[in-house]
Amino acid sequence: MKSMPDDVIKAENLTKVFNRSLVAVDHVTFSVREGEVFGFLGPNGAGKTTTINMLITVLKPTEGTASVLGFDVVKQANDVRKVIGVVPQEYTADEDLTGYENVMLCADLYGIPREVAKKRALELLELVELTDFKDKRVETYSGGMRRRLELACGLINRPKVLFLDEPTLGLDVQTRAATWEYIRRLKKEYGMTLFMTTHYLEEADALCDRIAIIDHGKIVVTGTPSELKDSLGGDIITLAIKENADVAGIIQSVENVKEVRKEDGSYRVKAVKGEITAPLIIEALRKKGFTVTRLSLTEPTLNEVYLEYTGRAIRDTEESRAEFMAQRIHLRRARQR
Amino acid sequence: MNGAKTVNECQPSFVRGLWALTRRELKKWLNDPVMLVMFVLQPLIWMGLLGKSMNIGGLFSANNINLPQQVPIPGTAILYPSNLPGVVLNGTMLSQMFAEMGSKIMEDTFGVADYFSFMAVGMVSMIVMTTTMFSGMSIVWDRRLGFLDKVISTPVSRAAIIFSKILNATFRAMFQATVILALAYLLGLKLSDTFTPLNLLGVYAAIFLLGVGLSSVFIAFSIRSTRMERPMQFVSLITMPLMFASNTFFPTRLMPDWMQAIATVNPLTYLTDAIRHLTILPMDTTALIRDFTYLGLFAAVLAAIGIVLAWKYLTR
Numbered sequence: 001m002k003s004m005p006d007d008v009i010k011a012e013n014l015t016k017v018f019n020r021s022l023v024a025v026d027h028v029t030f031s032v033r034e035g036e037v038f039g040f041l042g043p044n045g046a047g048k049t050t051t052i053n054m055l056i057t058v059l060k061p062t063e064g065t066a067s068v069l070g071f072d073v074v075k076q077a078n079d080v081r082k083v084i085g086v087v088p089q090e091y092t093a094d095e096d097l098t099g100y101e102n103v104m105l106c107a108d109l110y111g112i113p114r115e116v117a118k119k120r121a122l123e124l125l126e127l128v129e130l131t132d133f134k135d136k137r138v139e140t141y142s143g144g145m146r147r148r149l150e151l152a153c154g155l156i157n158r159p160k161v162l163f164l165d166e167p168t169l170g171l172d173v174q175t176r177a178a179t180w181e182y183i184r185r186l187k188k189e190y191g192m193t194l195f196m197t198t199h200y201l202e203e204a205d206a207l208c209d210r211i212a213i214i215d216h217g218k219i220v221v222t223g224t225p226s227e228l229k230d231s232l233g234g235d236i237i238t239l240a241i242k243e244n245a246d247v248a249g250i251i252q253s254v255e256n257v258k259e260v261r262k263e264d265g266s267y268r269v270k271a272v273k274g275e276i277t278a279p280l281i282i283e284a285l286r287k288k289g290f291t292v293t294r295l296s297l298t299e300p301t302l303n304e305v306y307l308e309y310t311g312r313a314i315r316d317t318e319e320s321r322a323e324f325m326a327q328r329i330h331l332r333r334a335r336q337r
Numbered sequence: 338m339n340g341a342k343t344v345n346e347c348q349p350s351f352v353r354g355l356w357a358l359t360r361r362e363l364k365k366w367l368n369d370p371v372m373l374v375m376f377v378l379q380p381l382i383w384m385g386l387l388g389k390s391m392n393i394g395g396l397f398s399a400n401n402i403n404l405p406q407q408v409p410i411p412g413t414a415i416l417y418p419s420n421l422p423g424v425v426l427n428g429t430m431l432s433q434m435f436a437e438m439g440s441k442i443m444e445d446t447f448g449v450a451d452y453f454s455f456m457a458v459g460m461v462s463m464i465v466m467t468t469t470m471f472s473g474m475s476i477v478w479d480r481r482l483g484f485l486d487k488v489i490s491t492p493v494s495r496a497a498i499i500f501s502k503i504l505n506a507t508f509r510a511m512f513q514a515t516v517i518l519a520l521a522y523l524l525g526l527k528l529s530d531t532f533t534p535l536n537l538l539g540v541y542a543a544i545f546l547l548g549v550g551l552s553s554v555f556i557a558f559s560i561r562s563t564r565m566e567r568p569m570q571f572v573s574l575i576t577m578p579l580m581f582a583s584n585t586f587f588p589t590r591l592m593p594d595w596m597q598a599i600a601t602v603n604p605l606t607y608l609t610d611a612i613r614h615l616t617i618l619p620m621d622t623t624a625l626i627r628d629f630t631y632l633g634l635f636a637a638v639l640a641a642i643g644i645v646l647a648w649k650y651l652t653r
Contacts, residue, residue, distance in 0.1 A: 109492075
């Protein structure tokens with residue numbers, strides 16, 4: 001299969017079924033263009049990591065095909081492996097080795113000429129600001145440092161495509177922002193194509209050129225963050241009234257209002273030009289004798305997009321950390337059986 | 338961006354990948370001296386307690402027989418010449434005769450006069466077995482920690498991934514065997530007259546073959562496993578029968594037939610036999626050729642199976 005020159009990653013009906021029953025990825029079709037940052041956004045267990053694992057040749061697809069830079073991920077797996085870099089979700093660096101030793105281990109696995117590898121390892125450690133710690137054992141590293149080390153390892157072969165699986169999972173807000181900065185710099189300095197997964201909306205919004213929202217193993221919608229926001233058809237006005245009555249009809253009759261939904265005591269109104277429409281709604285309600293007690297206007301964020309397309313807030317899928325870890329371990333096992 | 342042209346400078350080589358992965362494991366191992374000591378302690382305790390307490394040779398020694406100075410034999414016990422009223426024997430001499438017969442029995446049974454030497458070599462086999470099996474378990478860890486997935490996503494040879502595990506297990510076994518042999522020598526292992534330092538090379542070769550064979554079995558078994566419990570169960574299930582249905586502690590000749598049958602196919606028997614012939618027994622070329630042939634076949638067949646399974650199952 002010859003792919004279009006500008007499609008770096010191409011997946012067609014990519015499917016993975018575990019144990020003949022658990023459909024983790026369900027006929028997913030998408031393509032990633034050269035030089036863009038493409039994000040898979042979805043809750044835990046949506047099939048993001050499974051998709052990445054198929055693209056990086058760790059898992060074999062049950063059905064469908066995928067190619068990276070024109071190489072088939074099954075038939076030409078070894079060619080794919082040479083041109084990609086992988087930054088896994090877990091901290092995979094060896095704790096008993098130093099940062100430098102870890103990067104060099106990766107270089108050995110790729111078979112990068114020794115002299116080139118040594119020079120590049122130092123360069124990369126410099127890039128991720130680990131030079132001062134390069135001879136310290138990884139067990140002394142913090143979460144953020146480990147993540148950066150993974151980044152350095154993933155870049156050792158100067159990959160054309162870099163896969164980042166949940167690059168900021170479990171990091172605090174500051175470290176997360178710093179990691180975003182590294183990713184932006186990588187994209188700029190190396191001109192790589194990036195494929196990343198995340199369940200943080202802000203992250204997808206901040207980093208990705210295009211996003212695919214994935215839920216229950218299926219892609220629900222694909223587009224640039226602003227396309228997705230625009231597709232909602234306007235701003236969101238949330239309001240509540242003092243009286244106990246259904247005023248959805250009144251709001252609906254106001255100009256520019258596209259949709260009204262009643263949500264536990266308040267109204268969620270979708271409207272074009274929210275800043276003009278909101279006063280009109282208040283006016284219309286006052287005329288009928290109702291008093292607006294509370295009103296807020298939000299321009300659509302990915303959160304709204306997410307809510308719109310999956311029917312639930314992404315926050316709902318974030319449980320306590322313990323539950324989350326248990327689920328991760330569970331999933332990891334499920335994936336591996 | 339055409340798939341046909343070479344895209345970068347990666348030239349993954351089997352040897353380099355193998356060495357890098359093996360070195361990683363050895364470094365990890367050397368960084369953990371506590372584990373190292375534990376692994377040596379276990380067979381040392383066995384060797385010290387079992388080997389020294391089961392002093393089979395001592396049963397027949399002059400000290401143990403302790404006959405009185407004079408041993409009277411009543412006339413009724415004497416068949417010929419008849420009508421003797423009885424004799425009195427020199428007890429000390431009699432004890433010595435028994436002791437000589439004792440060491441003859443020991444030598445006929447164990448090949449050497451002292452049981453300690455016999456079982457100390459058996460201990461080397463035991464440590465080779467346990468070390469190779471347990472270190473094969475590290476593949477389960479690598480899978481759980483995600484390291485294995487990362488390695489699989491690089492172009493390194495799949496065979497190198499498996500062989501690094503095998504080599505690492507085997508190197509460890511060789512190291513521990515050296516420690517055990519040295520300790521056994523200090524505790525009184527008696528080397529045969531035909532022993533030369535060159536024989537040690539043969540010892541290492543034999544250990545290497547068994548290590549490769551056993552760790553291949555183990556890795557093949559645990560390659561898909563994500564939990565430690567299953568391989569652990571497997572190890573504890575298999576080690577006892579392998580150890581006792583072999584010549585590790587006792588010559589197989591005196592075992593019941595069904596046990597002898599197991600011992601004959603048990604690779605541990607051949608390793609122990611080979612090391613004994615190279616160290617404490619007089620060199621027997623025929624026996625050594627048989628032992629090495631068996632160990633060689635064992636290693637080759639199982640390593641081949643291990644590699645095939647690796648190819649099939651590393652990528653799920």
